[in-house]
Amino acid sequence: MSIGFWQIAIVVVLVVLLFGRGKISGLMGDVAKGIKSFKKGMSDNPDTSNQDNKNEDKKDNSNNN
16 A cells, blocks of 8 residues: 555645645744754864864963973
């Protein structure tokens, strides 16, 4: 038993009728913003830790002189 085109079409129509186009597009926009901020957060962490390590190395070198 597989899902056919008409079954998917009926589900899509029901979802649009229940939630409306405005709410669905707003929800998709919020999901996109969440994904972008997650990716930004994941890419910021390694960069920040590398910069912190470099700053600590510079402090250590200046204290040794």
